[in-house]
Amino acid sequence: xxxxxGIDLTVEAGEICALLGPNGAGKSTLFKILVGxxxxxxxxxxxxxxxxxxxxARARIGYVGENDELHLGETVQATLSWFARLRGWPAKEAQxxxxxxxxRLGLEASLQRPVGxxxxxxxxxxxxxVALLAKPALLLLDxxxxxxxxxxxxxxxxxxxxxxxxxxxxxxxxxxxxxxxNACDSAAILFRGRIVRSGKLxxxxxxxxxxxxxxxxNWTEADREALRLWVEERRLSGNWHRPAGVLxxxxxxxxxxxxx
Amino acid sequence: xxxxxxxxxxxxxxLVAVRTLxxxxxxxxxxxxGILAVGLLGGAxxxxxxxxxxxxxxxxxxxxxxxxxxxGSLVAVVLPAQLWIDEMNQRCAVPVxxxxxxxxxxxxxxxxxxxxxxxxxxxxxxxxxxxxLSAWADGFGSAAWERLMGACWLTxxxxxxxxxxxxxxGSFSRSFLFVVCVGAxxxxxGELYPVAWALADDTAYGATLLxxxxxxxxxxxxxxxxxxHILGGAAPPVAALELSLYGAAYAALYLCLxxxxxxxxxx
Numbered sequence: 001x002x003x004x005x006g007i008d009l010t011v012e013a014g015e016i017c018a019l020l021g022p023n024g025a026g027k028s029t030l031f032k033i034l035v036g037x038x039x040x041x042x043x044x045x046x047x048x049x050x051x052x053x054x055x056x057a058r059a060r061i062g063y064v065g066e067n068d069e070l071h072l073g074e075t076v077q078a079t080l081s082w083f084a085r086l087r088g089w090p091a092k093e094a095q096x097x098x099x100x101x102x103x104r105l106g107l108e109a110s111l112q113r114p115v116g117x118x119x120x121x122x123x124x125x126x127x128x129x130v131a132l133l134a135k136p137a138l139l140l141l142d143x144x145x146x147x148x149x150x151x152x153x154x155x156x157x158x159x160x161x162x163x164x165x166x167x168x169x170x171x172x173x174x175x176x177x178x179x180x181x182n183a184c185d186s187a188a189i190l191f192r193g194r195i196v197r198s199g200k201l202x203x204x205x206x207x208x209x210x211x212x213x214x215x216x217x218n219w220t221e222a223d224r225e226a227l228r229l230w231v232e233e234r235r236l237s238g239n240w241h242r243p244a245g246v247l248x249x250x251x252x253x254x255x256x257x258x259x260x
Numbered sequence: 261x262x263x264x265x266x267x268x269x270x271x272x273x274x275l276v277a278v279r280t281l282x283x284x285x286x287x288x289x290x291x292x293x294g295i296l297a298v299g300l301l302g303g304a305x306x307x308x309x310x311x312x313x314x315x316x317x318x319x320x321x322x323x324x325x326x327x328x329x330x331x332g333s334l335v336a337v338v339l340p341a342q343l344w345i346d347e348m349n350q351r352c353a354v355p356v357x358x359x360x361x362x363x364x365x366x367x368x369x370x371x372x373x374x375x376x377x378x379x380x381x382x383x384x385x386x387x388x389x390x391x392x393l394s395a396w397a398d399g400f401g402s403a404a405w406e407r408l409m410g411a412c413w414l415t416x417x418x419x420x421x422x423x424x425x426x427x428x429x430g431s432f433s434r435s436f437l438f439v440v441c442v443g444a445x446x447x448x449x450g451e452l453y454p455v456a457w458a459l460a461d462d463t464a465y466g467a468t469l470l471x472x473x474x475x476x477x478x479x480x481x482x483x484x485x486x487x488x489h490i491l492g493g494a495a496p497p498v499a500a501l502e503l504s505l506y507g508a509a510y511a512a513l514y515l516c517l518x519x520x521x522x523x524x525x526x527x
Contacts, residue, residue: 035358037354037357037526039524039526055266055360055361058360059265061358063358065355065358069353069355071346072350083355083359085267085275087267087360088264088266088267088360089264130355135264
């Protein structure tokens with residue numbers, strides 16, 4: 001039985017895509033194949049037309065695995081400086097880049113501490129800092145919020161939004177659907193090694209029995225579209241919110257359909 | 261968006277080797293064995309009172325070489341095993357291997373870093389031994405110093421060879437105990453190489469079973485030195501250059517095999 005088959009996933013520049021699926025669906029395997037940690041038994045995996053896992057493809061990827069696999073005895077500063085050099089930054093520039101990610105991830109207080117004595121949340125941020133040092137075009141995050149407290153989680157979401165605004169594509173796997181749904185633009189649902197549903201959240205939501213959060217009335221799709229156009233035409237400020245729990249409902253319904 | 265060029269292979273090799281060397285510095289085993297060995301070397305004069313009739317200089321040299329041999333063997337097995345297990349079992353290699361780094365480069369980088377750590381340990385031990393012998397052993401002049409440095413070189417080649425075997429074991433095993441036990445067994449068998457050959461010839465199926473295994477194993481006993489050689493009374497059985505090439509050939513075999521296995525590892 002193939003762990004993964006026929007995966008065709010597009011994450012556009014400056015887009016956050018959530019890769020969803022139950023445990024064992026193949027999310028981590030997909031990430032590992034994309035970064036070349038696990039060779040595919042058969043078939044081909046391509047990123048930007050290059051074989052996934054090739055040096056050229058890996059140069060454009062930042063990867064954070066589900067566990068923080070770092071040298072525990074090394075200080076945070078030494079770890080980040082080393083990875084900056086490994087990613088190809090010249091010595092002086094490497095220092096500047098380290099300072100940048102340290103500031104961005106709020107790691108100033110931990111710089112001189114060994115990684116091993118840092119909290120789980122801090123280690124998660126260090127792993128993310130290592131990935132960001134690559135200036136990645138695509139950021140692969142396997143369960144990035146695991147072990148984070150609510151404050152750190154909110155900080156992570158804001159960081160992902162900032163990275164999206166800078167044009168970084170982000171593919172992340174998570175089980176915390178409610179926490180991530182306001183940040184992501186699209187989703188792909190993986191079940192038994194296959195993508196059973198994928199697309200923009202708005203498209204996935206179409207046909208689902210949900211009401212817009214601002215209505216409280218029985219809005220049809222045409223009503224929603226009319227309202228959206230009305231808001232756009234008048235250039236009114238405001239955001240179009242999805243009702244909370246939509247992603248989870250889409251996910252549950254899709255899995256039920258796929259299991260049948 | 262991405263304007264970074266992956267660094268050259270040589271640069272990556274150096275970065276990984278230096279980081280491994282730094283990781284070796286943090287391992288307590290090296291320090292503990294080093295302190296014990298220096299303590300034993302310092303106590304050599306006390307042990308010389310049990311020389312059983314051998315001359316004092318000869319005893320001090322043999323005792324010192326034995327201490328360096330044992331401590332060096334211990335460090336050459338345990339230290340690389342710890343470093344490889346950190347990379348494999350603690351999976352510290354994952355963020356590196358998901359960067360634009362070739363697996364073979366990483367493998368050789370860790371090997372060179374671990375070998376450099378073992379080499380530094382051996383050089384320091386030989387220096388300590390030389391200084392003590394200069395102070396205590398009669399007839400230990402500049403010629404004996406040179407021969408001691410020759411013995412140091414062969415011990416370094418031996419350490420490099422053991423390091424290559426540990427890299428081979430580390431390339432696939434995720435168990436510290438397995439790597440240490442097999443590595444120590446290899447060193448032990450390598451030291452008893454002639455005995456193993458005799459055993460293979462004497463056993464009914466020995467030639468069939470043991471001979472292929474023995475061809476994969478170098479005779480580590482050749483790399484040892486004694487007081488006779490250091491004091492100039494006896495010539496070494498094999499020339500240093502020949503022995504270095506012999507060790508390098510086996511190390512190359514282990515490293516190629518290790519790199520090939522490491523390349524296909526799934527993480």
